[in-house]
Amino acid sequence: xxNSNRLDPRAPLVLDTRELGRRPxxxxxxxxxxxxPADLGIEVLGVAEGSPVELDLRLEAVMEGVLVTGTAxxxxxxxxxxxxxxxxxEIDVRFQELFVYEDHASDDEEDEVSTLQDDLVDLEPxxxxxxxxxxxxxxxxxxxxxxxxxxxxxxxxxxxxHAHEAAIDPRWAALTELETNDDQSTRSTEQ
Ligand SMILES: [Zn+2]
Ligand SMILES: [Zn+2]
Numbered sequence: 001x002x003n004s005n006r007l008d009p010r011a012p013l014v015l016d017t018r019e020l021g022r023r024p025x026x027x028x029x030x031x032x033x034x035x036x037p038a039d040l041g042i043e044v045l046g047v048a049e050g051s052p053v054e055l056d057l058r059l060e061a062v063m064e065g066v067l068v069t070g071t072a073x074x075x076x077x078x079x080x081x082x083x084x085x086x087x088x089x090e091i092d093v094r095f096q097e098l099f100v101y102e103d104h105a106s107d108d109e110e111d112e113v114s115t116l117q118d119d120l121v122d123l124e125p126x127x128x129x130x131x132x133x134x135x136x137x138x139x140x141x142x143x144x145x146x147x148x149x150x151x152x153x154x155x156x157x158x159x160x161x162h163a164h165e166a167a168i169d170p171r172w173a174a175l176t177e178l179e180t181n182d183d184q185s186t187r188s189t190e191q
Pocket of ligand 2 (some may be wrong): 149150151152153154162163164
């Protein structure tokens with residue numbers, strides 16, 4: 001295995017499970033607050049890098065590895081997909097993953113299952129999946145956000161009676177002209 005892919009035991013979301021002693025049934029519970037890693041979320045909504053993520057974790061030794069169960073709480077920041085106003089929300093997600101002992105995972109299994117490395121577990125991919133899955137596809141400041149005016153870009157929630165003078169769309173004007181020309185040419189062939 002490539003050494004450059006080894007986990008860094010000092011990384012904030014890497015946990016040491018050695019205390020469990022590989023004894024099935026042994027368990028450890030912990031509460032910790034760690035800085036959010038980069039890109040925790042989607043483009044329009046996510047947990048700002050470095051902002052606190054509160055974790056409640058239970059590590060449980062089982063026959064094949066260590067079962068990690070937990071919840072994570074953090075503050076989301078982003079913008080409304082319709083009106084682009086900044087929005088702030090809280091997220092509270094649950095996750096669970098079995099980390100298999102390296103010597104228990106067969107080679108072809110290693111890509112599909114999470115494995116322990118030197119008795120370390122990496123919570124980051126787990127946390128990222130849980131957060132991304134919990135996010136709305138299109139975050140909105142409120143469910144019925146009316147969005148922006150297509151003509152001037154004003155935020156319609158601030159100005160619900162917003163209206164513009166009905167102007168003749170220049171494309172329609174051009175079409176009217178075309179039709180007139182068409183009429184004339186039809187008439188001229190009939191003659
Ligand atoms: Zn909005
Ligand atoms: Zn407008």
